[in-house]
Amino acid sequence: MKYKLFTGLVLLIPVLIFVQNNIDEVQVHFLEWQWPVPLSLLVLGALLVGVIIGLLLSYFQGVKKKRRVKKAEQEQLKKQEAAATAAAEAAAAQQAAASVTAVNPSEAPAADEGDRLP
Secondary structure, three states: OHHHHHHHHHHHHHHHHHHHHOOOEEEEEEOOEEEEEEHHHHHHHHHHHHHHHHHHHHHHHHHHHHHHHHHHHHHHHHHHHHHHHHHHHHHHHHHHHHHHHHHOHHHOOOOOHHHOOO
């Protein structure tokens, strides 16, 4: 936290020097309006508008990325659930087949006499 405060103060010094050296007024013309504005306020205002636009674009890009990551995670989770369900169904079917064979040994396939080794 102290690092950010120190950095902010160090960056504030050149800004104050800039404002002090550029107090001359310039005429700003916009459509049919015109008004005098100190040059330093005009430059700092343009900088502020640029920073705000950059922050907004960065924010919306981050939101978009979070949505893509969340969607990918949900798809991966669905795939894992489907694989787990398929594995559970296969295990249940295998267990059911084994229990049917264990309950009715007469229905189990009999070994042929020719299949035995002497």
